Amino acid sequence: xxxxxxxxxxxxxxxxxxxxxxxxxxxxxxxxxxxxxxxxxxxxxxxxxxxxxxxxxxxxxxxxxxxxxxxxxxxxxxxxxxxxxxxxxxxxxxxxxxxxxxxxxxxxxxxxxxxxxxxxxxxxxxxxxxxxxxxxxxxxxxxxxxxxxxxxxxxxxxxxx
Amino acid sequence: xxxxxxxxxxxxxxxxxxxxxxxxxxxxxxxxxxxxxxxxxxxxxxxxxxxxxxxxxxxxxxxxxxxxxxxxxxxxxxxxxxxxxxxxxxxxxxxxxxxxxxxxxxxxxxxxxxxxxxxxxxxxxxxxxxxxxxxxxxxxxxxxxxxxxxxxxxxxxxxxxxxxxxxxxxxxxxxxxxxxxxxxxxxxxxxxxxxxxxxxxxxxxxxxxxxxxxxxxxxxxxxxxxxxxxxxxxxxxxxxxxxxxxxxxxxxxxxxxx
Amino acid sequence: xxxxxxxxxxxxxxxxxxxxxxxxxxxxxxxxxxxxxxxxxxxxxxxxxxxxxxxxxxxxxxxxxxxxxxxxxxxxxxxxxxxxxxxxxxxxxxxxxxxxxxxxxxxxxxxxxxxxxxxxxxxxxxxxxxxxxxxxxxxxxxxxxxxxxxxxxxxxxxxxxxxxxxxxxxxxxxxxxxxxxxxxxxxxxxxxxxxxxxxxxxxxxxxxxxxxxxxxxxxxxxxxxxxxxxxxxxxxxxxxxxxxxxxxxxxxxxxxxxxxxxxxxxxxxxxxxxxxxxxxxxxxxxxxxxxxxxxxxxxxxxxxxxxxxxxxxxxxxxxxxxxxxxxxxxxxxxxxxxxxxxxxxxxxxxxxxxxxxxxxxxxxxxxxxxxxxxxxxxxxxxxxxxxxxxxxxxxxxxxx
Numbered sequence: 158x159x160x161x162x163x164x165x166x167x168x169x170x171x172x173x174x175x176x177x178x179x180x181x182x183x184x185x186x187x188x189x190x191x192x193x194x195x196x197x198x199x200x201x202x203x204x205x206x207x208x209x210x211x212x213x214x215x216x217x218x219x220x221x222x223x224x225x226x227x228x229x230x231x232x233x234x235x236x237x238x239x240x241x242x243x244x245x246x247x248x249x250x251x252x253x254x255x256x257x258x259x260x261x262x263x264x265x266x267x268x269x270x271x272x273x274x275x276x277x278x279x280x281x282x283x284x285x286x287x288x289x290x291x292x293x294x295x296x297x298x299x300x301x302x303x304x305x306x307x308x309x310x311x312x313x314x315x316x317x318x
Numbered sequence: 319x320x321x322x323x324x325x326x327x328x329x330x331x332x333x334x335x336x337x338x339x340x341x342x343x344x345x346x347x348x349x350x351x352x353x354x355x356x357x358x359x360x361x362x363x364x365x366x367x368x369x370x371x372x373x374x375x376x377x378x379x380x381x382x383x384x385x386x387x388x389x390x391x392x393x394x395x396x397x398x399x400x401x402x403x404x405x406x407x408x409x410x411x412x413x414x415x416x417x418x419x420x421x422x423x424x425x426x427x428x429x430x431x432x433x434x435x436x437x438x439x440x441x442x443x444x445x446x447x448x449x450x451x452x453x454x455x456x457x458x459x460x461x462x463x464x465x466x467x468x469x470x471x472x473x474x475x476x477x478x479x480x481x482x483x484x485x486x487x488x489x490x491x492x493x494x495x496x497x498x499x500x501x502x503x504x505x506x507x508x509x510x511x512x513x514x515x516x517x518x519x520x521x522x523x524x525x526x527x528x529x530x531x532x533x534x535x536x537x538x539x540x541x542x543x544x545x546x547x548x549x550x551x552x553x554x555x556x557x558x559x560x561x562x563x564x565x566x567x568x569x570x571x572x573x574x575x576x
Numbered sequence: 577x578x579x580x581x582x583x584x585x586x587x588x589x590x591x592x593x594x595x596x597x598x599x600x601x602x603x604x605x606x607x608x609x610x611x612x613x614x615x616x617x618x619x620x621x622x623x624x625x626x627x628x629x630x631x632x633x634x635x636x637x638x639x640x641x642x643x644x645x646x647x648x649x650x651x652x653x654x655x656x657x658x659x660x661x662x663x664x665x666x667x668x669x670x671x672x673x674x675x676x677x678x679x680x681x682x683x684x685x686x687x688x689x690x691x692x693x694x695x696x697x698x699x700x701x702x703x704x705x706x707x708x709x710x711x712x713x714x715x716x717x718x719x720x721x722x723x724x725x726x727x728x729x730x731x732x733x734x735x736x737x738x739x740x741x742x743x744x745x746x747x748x749x750x751x752x753x754x755x756x757x758x759x760x761x762x763x764x765x766x767x768x769x770x771x772x773x774x775x776x777x778x779x780x781x782x783x784x785x786x787x788x789x790x791x792x793x794x795x796x797x798x799x800x801x802x803x804x805x806x807x808x809x810x811x812x813x814x815x816x817x818x819x820x821x822x823x824x825x826x827x828x829x830x831x832x833x834x835x836x837x838x839x840x841x842x843x844x845x846x847x848x849x850x851x852x853x854x855x856x857x858x859x860x861x862x863x864x865x866x867x868x869x870x871x872x873x874x875x876x877x878x879x880x881x882x883x884x885x886x887x888x889x890x891x892x893x894x895x896x897x898x899x900x901x902x903x904x905x906x907x908x909x910x911x912x913x914x915x916x917x918x919x920x921x922x923x924x925x926x927x928x929x930x931x932x933x934x935x936x937x938x939x940x941x942x943x944x945x946x947x948x949x950x951x952x953x954x955x956x957x958x959x960x961x962x963x964x965x966x967x968x969x970x971x972x973x974x975x976x
Contacts, residue, residue, distance in 0.1 A: 225465050228369030228457060230517050237497055253493070271691075275466050275502030277495045404922050411624035411924065418923040422914055435913070435921070444762055450706035451699040470696050471688015473628040474706055480763035482911050482923065486628065486688055489619035503617045504688030561913055565762055576914070 191265040196242040250278040374460040376542040381575035383536035394528030400496040414485030437483040437509035439570030445475035471504040587957035599950040606943010609936035626929035632686035635941030639679030645784020646672040654740030666961040669724040678948030765842040766906035782818035786891035804968035823866040853905035865894010
């Protein structure tokens with residue numbers, strides 16, 4: 158197995174290096190410090206800031222398994238709630254531009270996150286307020302439906318509390 | 319093997335579940351209408367409580383009421399769950415379809431039938447059996463889901479599903495997902511029985527709501543384990559069939575009029 | 577028993593490096609193809625929600641099946657105690673490892689989330705045939721690797737028979753597992769039968785031996801070493817038996833299906849109305865893959881080296897056609913959810929699905945083949961895998 162993995166790794170690395178060459182590499186020494194914007198809503202995160210900085214992924218991982226597999230949908234440690242508070246005021250997202258909350262730190266630390274391959278980077282109900290999000294025309298009727306729906310109104314109320 | 323599967327599915331939830339079942343049974347003993355009690359517990363499940371095997375979510379499809387040419391359930395599903403309707407997709411053959419209208423015709427009698435087809439939420443799902451990583455799983459309350467955190471996109475479940483219920487997301491979704499419905503490139507997906515709505519306590523799916531709103535009432539969602547639920551009552555009276563009943567998968571979606 | 581001298585190939589000629597570079601180029605193309613598919617998603621392939629496993633799987637499964645078969649020669653030597661095959665065993669083992677590596681790489685690089693390979697190595701569902709195969713493939717590398725070691729290192733030579741037997745049993749189980757990937761699918765008419773497991777085993781014998789013969793002949797011809805007719809004719813006869821057995825299994829499989837009315841439609845599709853799949857079945861799998869090679873090998877032509885090579889190539893081409901029909905043909909035929917009724921929908925229910933492989937898929941598959949050959953070419957340069965000579969006199973001494 159190790160042999161396979163090692164050989165596989167060699168091939169993958171070769172391919173990855175070929176690919177990485179085309180990306181923008183941060184310049185050594187001169188990497189810009191991450192911009193950490195204070196959360197738009199609320200005063201204090203669910204855990205002390207230091208704990209969150211170090212362990213947020215552990216909370217998220219644990220919560221995601223409970224939510225997906227068992228259906229436990231508590232708000233504390235839920236990625237959706239992170240986004241609700243930390244979405245940028247300008248882009249409405251945690252990962253749309255390079256200074257947005259999640260991306261800013263993660264690109265500084267060079268840790269790839271694939272949360273947003275699947276998860277929306279914006280709070281619920283915000284899409285209508287940020288028409289830039291609607292990339293295709295067909296999506297507009299859905300935005301309208303979402304803005305008008307009872308669900309998003311409730312969610313907004315929940316967020317406001 | 320299936321018992322094993324079930325056990326492993328429930329194992330993490332078991333203390334919670336036992337407590338829940340205990341409460342429910344005690345309540346049932348006291349209450350005059352135990353069914354009502356159960357429905358209430360099931361629908362209003364607190365957010366910190368795990369899904370329970372005391373509930374089995376299911377759907378009754380009355381094909382005799384399903385209107386020809388009506389696509390409301392499909393549109394409602396795509397709106398709720400954020401997948402692009404096939405007509406608007408640039409790659410229709412690769413576009414995911416969580417639910418679709420199926421038209422059937424008997425070549426001899428010319429009899430035509432209309433029905434929505436989606437994940438049948440089997441009690442013994444072949445997709446769960448074949449999934450190498452366990453990403454394809456059945457939740458305690460009978461909903462068959464894909465855990466996208468562990469799905470590697472091997473598509474074995476798509477090969478195994480007798481209902482062609484599953485789709486692979488073939489391209490990047492560019493942040494067009496709904497906050498409630500994560501879905502993404504390279505992972506397999508299918509009908510979730512609107513699990514986000516169920517967990518929120520809506521007690522209904524987007525497709526069934528749309529069908530009722532259109533006045534057809536061909537779709538009925540509910541708890542098949544609760545003898546007093548609307549769906550259980552209707553299932554008792556109405557002759558229904560399971561699609562490909564020969565496979566003996568014990569489906570969560572039952573059809574009348576096929 | 578006479579001893580045989582094993583020697584590395586020189587591997588310094590221009591021809592060697594051209595071969596090496598050519599194969600390397602295809603490996604590079606394969607890597608680029610994967611990168612393209614991984615970056616844009618499966619939207620750039622010909623695969624869709626109807627044909628979910630495409631050309632990469634045809635190559636991957638073919639290579640994996642052939643890998644198991646390529647071990648044949650070594651097994652005959654150590655498990656069945658045929659001394660004549662002993663000098664042929666090391667190449668057999670390394671070729672088998674190389675083909676397995678190529679096949680597995682294609683398989684994992686075609687995943688929708690190939691970046692999550694580690695998940696497949698850490699999360700297991702033991703009811704899945706796929707999970708079993710992960711262990712079977714890993715074990716294959718370990719056992720065949722150990723077996724190769726016993727062949728190359730005098731200190732552990734005494735364990736050769738044990739290791740060989742273990743590897744032999746393991747690879748039978750492995751191919752059973754590969755066949756069962758399809759055999760355990762209840763939904764598709766052409767799958768869902770235990771027939772597939774033994775059929776895959778016998779196919780692995782034929783494909784693996786055909787590839788082995790070609791690699792052996794090429795290695796000896798290109799390095800100027802002597803490969804006598806005794807070896808060739810013996811292996812040729814073996815190939816005849818395997819190819820005939822493949823034909824037998826295919827006939828029995830389809831005859832059985834033809835007896836059951838519920839399979840008539842799908843059999844009519846493959847055997848008569850399936851367009852490209854029907855052509856690939858009759859012309860590719862049956863004619864090119866079985867009948868013509870049998871005719872060549874059993875006739876006078878079968879005594880000539882060139883024609884044996886042609887027959888081997890045809891068996892390989894037929895094997896790829898067989899995989900294409902087995903994997904893609906079975907998916908092209910629509911699922912029969914409502915037997916007896918005509919189905920139609922926006923999701924292509926009730927219609928035969930078309931599939932046009934894209935360039936990246938083809939190069940990903942060819943990349944797997946190239947990496948298998950590249951590993952073999954490199955291995956015979958650095959390890960003593962090939963006997964210095966296999967002329968008839970040397971081989972004859974082994975028999976006594």
